[in-house]
Amino acid sequence: MAKRKVAVIGAGMTKFMHRALETPKELAWLAARSALAASELKLKQIDCVVLGSAPDAFDGVHMKSEYLADGCGAWRKPFLRCYVGGGTGVYAVAQAWFQVASGMFDTALVVCEEKMSTCQPHPQAAFLTIFDPITEQPLKPNLLWIFALEQTRYMETYGITVEQIARVSVKNKRNALNHPAAQLGAKLTVKEVLASEIMAWPVHRLMVSPTSDGAAAIVIAAEEVARRVTDKPIWIQGVGWCLDSAYWTNRDLAYPEYVEKAAWMAYRMAGVKEPRKEINIAEPYDPFAYKELHHLEGLQLAPKGQAPKLLADGVFERNGDLPVTPSGGLLGVGNPIAAAGMMKICELYWQLRGEAAKRQVPGKPERGVAQAWGDLMQVGTVVVMGTKKPE
Amino acid sequence: MAERIAIIGIGFSPLEPATPACSFKELVFETAQKAYADASVRFDEIDSFVTCAEDFNEGISIFDEYTPDQLGAVQKPMHTLTQDGLHGIADALMQIRSGIAEIVAVEAHSKASNVQTPDWILDYALDPVYNRPLGFTPHAIAGLEMNRFLSRSGITGSQCAQVVVKNQRNARCNPLSAYPLDTDLAQVESSPYLAYPLREAELAKSADGCVVVVVANEAKARKAPSQPLWILGSGFATDSPTLESRDWSNAEYARLSARAAYRQAGIKSPHEVDFFEVDDTYAYKELQHLIALGLYDKPAKAGRAIEAGETRQDGKMPANVSGGALGMGLALEASGLYRVVELVLQLRGKAGERQLSRAKIGLAQSWRGVPTTSGAVVILGVEPPRG
Amino acid sequence: MIQKFAGTPLDKQKSRGKIFTISYEPKLSYRWDSGEAIGRYLEELKQGRLIARRCDGCQRVMIPPRMFCERCFRPTDDWVYVNDTGRILTFSLCYVSWDVRRLKQPEIPAVIAIDGASPGMGILHLIKKVRPKQVRVGMAVRAVWRAPSKRRGSVTDIAYWEPVKQTEEPR
Numbered sequence: 006m007a008k009r010k011v012a013v014i015g016a017g018m019t020k021f022m023h024r025a026l027e028t029p030k031e032l033a034w035l036a037a038r039s040a041l042a043a044s045e046l047k048l049k050q051i052d053c054v055v056l057g058s059a060p061d062a063f064d065g066v067h068m069k070s071e072y073l074a075d076g077c078g079a080w081r082k083p084f085l086r087c088y089v090g091g092g093t094g095v096y097a098v099a100q101a102w103f104q105v106a107s108g109m110f111d112t113a114l115v116v117c118e119e120k121m122s123t124c125q126p127h128p129q130a131a132f133l134t135i136f137d138p139i140t141e142q143p144l145k146p147n148l149l150w151i152f153a154l155e156q157t158r159y160m161e162t163y164g165i166t167v168e169q170i171a172r173v174s175v176k177n178k179r180n181a182l183n184h185p186a187a188q189l190g191a192k193l194t195v196k197e198v199l200a201s202e203i204m205a206w207p208v209h210r211l212m213v214s215p216t217s218d219g220a221a222a223i224v225i226a227a228e229e230v231a232r233r234v235t236d237k238p239i240w241i242q243g244v245g246w247c248l249d250s251a252y253w254t255n256r257d258l259a260y261p262e263y264v265e266k267a268a269w270m271a272y273r274m275a276g277v278k279e280p281r282k283e284i285n286i287a288e289p290y291d292p293f294a295y296k297e298l299h300h301l302e303g304l305q306l307a308p309k310g311q312a313p314k315l316l317a318d319g320v321f322e323r324n325g326d327l328p329v330t331p332s333g334g335l336l337g338v339g340n341p342i343a344a345a346g347m348m349k350i351c352e353l354y355w356q357l358r359g360e361a362a363k364r365q366v367p368g369k370p371e372r373g374v375a376q377a378w379g380d381l382m383q384v385g386t387v388v389v390m391g392t393k394k395p396e
Numbered sequence: 397m398a399e400r401i402a403i404i405g406i407g408f409s410p411l412e413p414a415t416p417a418c419s420f421k422e423l424v425f426e427t428a429q430k431a432y433a434d435a436s437v438r439f440d441e442i443d444s445f446v447t448c449a450e451d452f453n454e455g456i457s458i459f460d461e462y463t464p465d466q467l468g469a470v471q472k473p474m475h476t477l478t479q480d481g482l483h484g485i486a487d488a489l490m491q492i493r494s495g496i497a498e499i500v501a502v503e504a505h506s507k508a509s510n511v512q513t514p515d516w517i518l519d520y521a522l523d524p525v526y527n528r529p530l531g532f533t534p535h536a537i538a539g540l541e542m543n544r545f546l547s548r549s550g551i552t553g554s555q556c557a558q559v560v561v562k563n564q565r566n567a568r569c570n571p572l573s574a575y576p577l578d579t580d581l582a583q584v585e586s587s588p589y590l591a592y593p594l595r596e597a598e599l600a601k602s603a604d605g606c607v608v609v610v611v612a613n614e615a616k617a618r619k620a621p622s623q624p625l626w627i628l629g630s631g632f633a634t635d636s637p638t639l640e641s642r643d644w645s646n647a648e649y650a651r652l653s654a655r656a657a658y659r660q661a662g663i664k665s666p667h668e669v670d671f672f673e674v675d676d677t678y679a680y681k682e683l684q685h686l687i688a689l690g691l692y693d694k695p696a697k698a699g700r701a702i703e704a705g706e707t708r709q710d711g712k713m714p715a716n717v718s719g720g721a722l723g724m725g726l727a728l729e730a731s732g733l734y735r736v737v738e739l740v741l742q743l744r745g746k747a748g749e750r751q752l753s754r755a756k757i758g759l760a761q762s763w764r765g766v767p768t769t770s771g772a773v774v775i776l777g778v779e780p781p782r783g
Numbered sequence: 784m785i786q787k788f789a790g791t792p793l794d795k796q797k798s799r800g801k802i803f804t805i806s807y808e809p810k811l812s813y814r815w816d817s818g819e820a821i822g823r824y825l826e827e828l829k830q831g832r833l834i835a836r837r838c839d840g841c842q843r844v845m846i847p848p849r850m851f852c853e854r855c856f857r858p859t860d861d862w863v864y865v866n867d868t869g870r871i872l873t874f875s876l877c878y879v880s881w882d883v884r885r886l887k888q889p890e891i892p893a894v895i896a897i898d899g900a901s902p903g904m905g906i907l908h909l910i911k912k913v914r915p916k917q918v919r920v921g922m923a924v925r926a927v928w929r930a931p932s933k934r935r936g937s938v939t940d941i942a943y944w945e946p947v948k949q950t951e952e953p954r
Binding site for chain 2: 008028060061065066067070071075079080082083084085086087088089090102103104108109131132134137138244245246247250252263266267270274379383384
C-alpha cells in the first residue's frame with residue numbers, strides 16, 4: 006500500500022536512570038548523537054527531526070519540545086513533537102515514517118526523551134493531572150488506580166492469578182541483566198515478586214516499572230539513502246495507531262481493543278496475515294507486569310486470556326518459540342515514558358541485525374513488532390520492522 | 397509530481413473573550429460538525445485525526461486523552477502535536493502523501509479564558525537554569541527582539557504601532573473578531589511600555605475559539621461539492637530555542653518555512669501570492685514576518701510600506717486583512733488556523749466587506765510565541781498546482 | 784555496535800550536597816468551563832441526584848452525561864435520571880496516596896456500573912465502610928451523600944459508596 010520504502014539505519018540510547026545528572030536537553034543530545042553516529046550520517050544530512058516526549062509536567066518545562074529542539078539536532082530544521090502519552094515512543098516512529106514516506110523528506114532523526122526525576126517530591130504525583138479535572142481529580146486519583154483496576158478486570162475475566170502475572174517481572178528483569186543501559190535488572194523468583202509490598206492490590210511493587218530519566222533515538226531514511234549507507238537496513242514494514250474514547254470508565258478494560266486495531270493497521274501494511282506465525286520477536290509495552298500479557302493478546306500473539314499460560318510454558322523466553330521483551334522492557338531497563346517505547350524499537354533494530362550481544366535471540370529473527378500504550382487505558386501504537394523490504 | 401492535496405472543508409467558531417456556556421469538548425464537537433458538513437464527509441469516512449494542543453494551555457497532562465470523542469475519532473488513528481495548527485496541516489498532508497490516509501481532520505482550539513495565570517505559564521517555558529531565575533516577564537523576550545530588530549532594520553516604533561491600527565481597523569469588518577476596537581495611532585503610541593520598546597497596546601489579547609480543517613487527496617477533493625482549496629506548499633522550521641545563541645533580528649523560522657513552501661508551490665517571487673495572513677502576536681512581528689517571507693529586499697522598506705498603506709486591504713500587498721491576532725484575538729495553538737480561515741473565506745469569495753478583488757493564492761504563517769523560534773507556512777490556491 | 788551507553792546516574796546518598804539544583808514552583812492555575820453536560824451533572828449532584836444523557840441513535844444511556852454521542856457523532860437527545868446504586872465492575876485496594884505517602888488503611892477506588900444507565904456505564908469513585916478483603920467484582924453498592932448543606936456541586940457530593948447490605952432491598 007505505501008509507496009516509498011523507509012528503513013531504520015541507526016539507533017542509540019542513554020542509560021536509563023532513576024536520576025541523571027544530565028539536563029533533559031543533554032539527555033536528548035546524547036541519544037541523538039549516538040543514533041547519528043551509528044547511522045554514519047552527518048547532522049546536515051538529516052532533513053527533519055521528530056521528537057517524542059510525554060507530559061511536560063515531568064521535565065518541568067512548558068512547550069518542552071521547543072526547549073529540547075537543539076538537543077535533538079533540530080536547529081534550523083523542520084521539527085515537530087508528537088504526543089500520545091505513553092504510546093509516544095513507538096508512535097514517533099510512525100510519525101517519522103509518514104514524513105519520509107510522503108516524499109517531503111528523505112531522512113529523519115527521531116528522538117525520544119523523558120526526565121521524570123525533575124518532578125518533586127515524586128514524579129508520580131504529576132499523574133494526578135492526567136485525570137478529568139471535574140469528574141475525577143476531586144477524588145485524588147493516582148496512577149496506580151487505573152492499572153490496578155484494569156489488572157483486576159483482566160484477572161477476573163479470564164481467571165488469571167497474580168502468580169502467573171509475576172512471571173513477567175521475573176522474565177523481564179532477568180533479561181535486563183544483559184542490557185548495559187538497564188536501571189533495574191535483577192534475578193528474582195515469583196515468590197520474591199509476590200513478597201514485595203502491595204502498592205494497589207493486586208499490584209505488587211516488583212510488578213511496577215520505575216520512573217526514570219533517559220533518552221533513545223533512531224535515524225530513518227528512504228530506500229535510496231538507506232542502501233547507500235548500510236547493507237543491513239531494517240525496514241519499517243508497517244505502522245499503526247489507534248486512540249480509544251476518553252470515557253475509560255464506560256469501557257471494559259479486560260481487553261485492549263485499541264491495541265488490536267493498531268496492530269492490524271500495522272500488520273495489514275506489512276502484509277502479515279498470521280501474526281503468531283510471522284512475528285519472530287515481540288516488544289510489547291510493559292509498564293506493569295500484567296500489561297505485557299494484556300498487550301500480547303491485543304497484538305494477536307496470544308488468544309484472549311491465554312498469554313499467561315504461554316508465558317508459563319516458556320514460549321516467551323529468549324530461546325522460546327516467540328521471544329517477548331528480550332530487552333528487559335520497562336520493568337527491567339526502565340521507564341522514561343517516551344524513551345521506553347523507543348528503547349523497544351532500538352532493541353528490535355539490534356536484534357534483527359544480530360547486534361544484541363548477550364540479549365540476542367537465537368535463530369536469525371527476520372521480523373519483530375514493537376508496541377507502546379498510553380493515556381487512560383486508551384492508545385495503542387504499533388510498528389512492525391523486518392530484514393526484508395516491504396512489497 | 398507530488399500528489400495534490402486540498403482543504404475540502406473548514407469549521408470555525410467566532411473568537412470570543414470567553415466561552416462559559418460550553419466545555420472545550422462541546423466547542424470542538426460543534427466546530428467539527430460544521431467542518432464535516434462543509435466538507436460533505438461523514439465522521440466515519442475520515443481516516444486519521446490530528447489535534448494541536450499543549451498540556452499547560454489546557455491545564456491537563458496528556459491532553460491527547462481528551463481529543464477523540466468530540467471529533468468522531470474514537471478507535472481511529474489519532475495523535476496530538478504540540479505545535480500550531482499549521483504544523484497540523486503539514487502533518488495531514490504528509491500522512492496523505494504517504495498513502496496511509498485519504499482524508500485527515502486537523503483541530504486546534506483555545507480556551508485561553510480558562511487559564512488564570514497565562515504569564516506564569518509562559519514563564520514555565522523559559523530555560524529553567526539560565527533564564528527563569530532572572531525573573532523577567534517573558535514578554536521581555538519580545539522587547540529584546542523588537543529592540544534589536546528596529547536597530548538593525550531602521551524600522552521605527554511608530555511604524556510598528558501602525559500595525560495595530562491597521563489590523564484593528566480590518567477586524568471591525570470581521571464578524572469573527574473577539575475584540576472589535578478602533579485604536580488610533582496616538583493611543584497606541586501613548587500606551588505604557590510592557591517591555592521597552594514594546595507597548596502594551598502592541599500585544600494581542602487572547603481569545604477562545606476553535607477551528608477544524610478537513611484535508612483530502614485529489615480523488616476525494618474532486619468529489620467534494622464545495623470548491624477544494626489546494627495546498628500548494630507547506631513548510632515548518634525551528635531556529636534556536638536558547639536565548640543566548642539566537643539571531644535576535646530575523647525570523648529565520650519563517651524564512652525557512654516559506655522557502656520550503658514556495659519551492660513546493662513553484663513560486664519564484666512572493667509577489668505571486670495575492671495576500672498574506674501572518675502572525676502578529678506583537679505588532680513588530682508582522683513586519684518582521686513579512687520581511688522573512690521575502691516581500692522586501694531591504695527590511696526598512698517594510699516600515700515604509702505600512703506607512704504608505706501598501707499592506708492595507710486596498711493596498712498592493714494586503715497583510716492580515718482578517719485583522720490578525722491584534723484585531724481578532726490570539727487563539728493559542730489555533731492561531732495559525734484562524735489565518736487559514738481567512739485564506740479560505742477570501743479564496744472562496746466569501747469574505748464579505750473584507751473581500752479582496754485578487755484572491756487566487758494566499759499564504760498563512762504562524763509563530764508559536766515567546767520564547768520559541770518555531771513557525772510554519774501554508775500556501776493555498778484556487779487552482780491546483782501546476783505540473 | 785554500541786559499546787557504551789552515555790548518562791551519569793546519580794545516587795541519592797552520594798550526591799547529596801554535591802549537585803547544584805534549581806527549584807521552581809510553577810504557578811499554574813485554571814478554571815475549566817464545565818459546559819452544558821457536566822454543568823448539569825454537577826447541579827444535580829448538589830441536589831443529591833445522578834443524571835445521564837441518552838442517545839436515540841445507539842440507545843445508550845450515558846454517564847457521565849455528554850451533549851454529543853461519541854459513537855454516533857450526533858447530539859444526544861434526553862436527560863435521564865439514574866439510580867444512585869450500582870455494581871462494582873472493578874476495584875483496587877490502594878496503599879499509596881496520589882502524592883506517594885504510604886497508607887495504613889487502603890483507599891478503595893472502583894469503577895461502578897450505575898443502575899439505570901446502559902450496561903458497563905461506569906463512573907470512578909471510592910468505596911468505604913467495608914472490609915477491604917470483602918470487596919468483590921459484581922458487588923452491589925450505593926452512594927452515601929454528604930448532607931445537603933455540605934454539597935457544592937462536585938463529584939465529592941457523594942462522600943463514598945458502600946455495599947448494599949444483604950438483608951436490604953436495593954433502592
